[in-house]
Amino acid sequence: MKNWKFCSIGDQITLQRGVDITQKNAHAGEIPVISSGGISFFHDTAIDDGPGVIIGRKGSLGTVYWSPDPYWPHDTTLWVKDFKNNNRRFVYYFMKTLKTKNLDVGSSNPTLNRNHVHPLSVIWPPLKEQEKISEILSLLDDKIDLNRxxxxxxxxxxxxxxxxxxxxxxxxxxxxxxxxxxxxxxxxxxxxxxxxxxxxxxxxxxxxxxxxxxxxxxxxxxxxxxxxxxxxxxxxxxxxxxxxxxxxxxxxxxxxxxxxxxxxxxxxxxxxxxxxxxxxxxxxxxxxxxxxxxxxxxxxxxxxxxxxxxxxxxxxxxxxxxxxxxxxxxxxxxxxxxxxxxxxxxxxxxxxxxxxxxxxxxxxxxxxxxxxxxNTLAQLRDLLLPRLMSGEISIRDAEKMVEDAA
The missing domain is CATH 3.90.220.20 (DNA methylase specificity domains)
Structure with a gap:
């Protein structure tokens, strides 16, 4: 964990609330409208060019999605507006480890407020290690996607x-x-x-x-x-x-x-x-x-x-x-x-x-x-994800585990 630093999430990324749109008002197109439950429908206009990270803000609290292409983040989500020169894929994996249950500010419908996320204290690795961590986890996800x-x-x-x-x-x-x-x-x-x-x-x-x-x-x-x-x-x-x-x-x-x-x-x-x-x-x-x-x-x-x-x-x-x-x-x-x-x-x-x-x-x-x-690869990914993000396991040991699994 050499050169990892203590900071807040807001020091590393800026979250923005998504933009409201209904399927009735959408125009035929290929741009996914991503809500807290995933892709809801398609539109002809994007809010962000991607690659992007989208987080469930309302309803399905804390769900995390990766969009490799342009997309429209729905009002029920937060999206990363500024990655502040961090590895985007690493940010995606990091946000998947975020515990959101204690951040719920909704009365009847679960709701996540970005102003409660930004101040959270985290341990953040330098860019070079971000890239290695995201490469390890992406290797597993890419193989899973190929199988699909x-x-x-x-x-x-x-x-x-x-x-x-x-x-x-x-x-x-x-x-x-x-x-x-x-x-x-x-x-x-x-x-x-x-x-x-x-x-x-x-x-x-x-x-x-x-x-x-x-x-x-x-x-x-x-x-x-x-x-x-x-x-x-x-x-x-x-x-x-x-x-x-x-x-x-x-x-x-x-x-x-x-x-x-x-x-x-x-x-x-x-x-x-x-x-x-x-x-x-x-x-x-x-x-x-x-x-x-x-x-x-x-x-x-x-x-x-x-x-x-x-x-x-x-x-x-x-x-x-x-x-x-x-x-x-x-x-x-x-x-x-x-x-x-x-x-x-x-x-x-x-x-x-x-x-x-x-x-x-x-x-x-x-x-x-x-x-x-x-299923085996997903279990390995879910095992490695929190340990890599916390520095509990070394990148070298994680690479060996992925190599043995592949």
Whole structure:
């Protein structure tokens, strides 16, 4: 910690309150409007050219966002107007360690005042060490982001294959049109030559979800195991890059579902926003649990895991769920699990469902490998972040830990 100095946050950066704008008043564009909850919508004008750091000021207090490009900081945020020649990425990571709970000045809605942030005392490293710290942490975040983008491509490939086979009936339609085969001969011959009276391939049957999977309701109260750690698959964790949180049992205040290997989580809440999570075999020493807002589906055959996952994400099934919701509040509409289990999932034959699993499962296995890798890297980042910022761990030791993880 040589040459680190005691100072205030205001000595190092200047925070500015964001600028109010509503989606109704925004103009079509590519500039993200970043609120305390993240990107809310887009506009054609930027307040800052970026790269920038934005902090939740109201509502979601203390959330921290990095914008590499021009952006509009919403009124519910604070943004760094002046970095005072500090490394911008370092400032982003530093602000993620800021404890904001004691700075809340709101009566009913949590609120953060910049005038209460500026005077806070901190220990601040020189620019050269800022750059090294941000480089270490950025290496982990960049790898996580690469995995995310790779997974988006892999999932799009699996879902496109499902849509072609079981929604658009592409091979059968191609046969009817006299087009050349575009699948391997042994697969091509499995598809009927024509559609039946109902517009489905001849000989295909309807499969409800209950014929493909069971609904698991095995529950656990993590608070009874206060010293144990659990991998918690929650709705917020899903929305946050689909990475479960590692949480101590004593911190979990309600009952959860236990997760068996090779299961699929289907959210009951607000099906308008699809949340489908595949949980495969794992090597972590932690027990896996999930929110009771999820349905836990266990395929009746191991070859059906990829099939059920893609079917639950398909447009026809999603539209069916949206028509089954109960509840008057738009934000808390739910589907009934027993009704969902009786819902038609797809038309197919048993042999084609197995073939789809053999084709798509390797793609989804890669997704889960990269997702688990990202989860490990995120845990390492979260471990290193406060220790690097406080000088508790040396840059050399942190570099070694990242090198071993990569």
């Amino acid at each position: 983008r790779t997974n988006e491509t892999l999932e799009a490939m699996a879902r496109a294959l499902f849509r072609d086979w079981f929604v658009d009936f592409g091979p059968t339609r191609a046969k009817m049109a006299g087009e050349a085969p575009y699948l391997a001969p042994e697969l091509w011959e499995l598809f009927p030559d024509r559609l039946g009276d109902e517009g489905k391939p001849e000989g295909w049957q309807s499969w409800p979800l209950a014929d493909l999977a069971t609904l698991s309701k095995s529950s656990i109260n993590p608070a009874q195991f206060s010293d144990e750690y659990f991998l918690h698959f929650s709705l917020p964790a899903f929305d946050k890059a689909m990475m479960p949180d590692l949480v101590k049992g004593e911190e979990i205040k309600s009952g959860k579902f236990s997760l068996p290997r090779n299961s699929i989580l289907l959210s009951k809440l607000n099906p308008e926003t699809p949340r489908v999570w595949m949980v495969t075999a794992h090597e972590e020493p932690y027990q896996r649990i999930c929110s009771t807002e999820f349905m836990v589906l266990n395929p009746l055959q191991k070859d059906w895991l990829a099939l059920i996952y893609c079917a639950c994400l398909s447009q026809p099934f999603r539209e069916t769920l949206q028509g089954m919701v109960t509840g008057t509040s738009k934000s808390h509409q739910r589907v009934q699990p027993l009704a969902v289990m009786q819902t038609h999932l797809l038309h197919a034959t048993d042999i084609l469902m197995r073939q789809f699993g053999l084709t798509a499962q390797p793609l989804l296995a890669k997704i889960n490998f990269k997702r688990n890798e990202s």
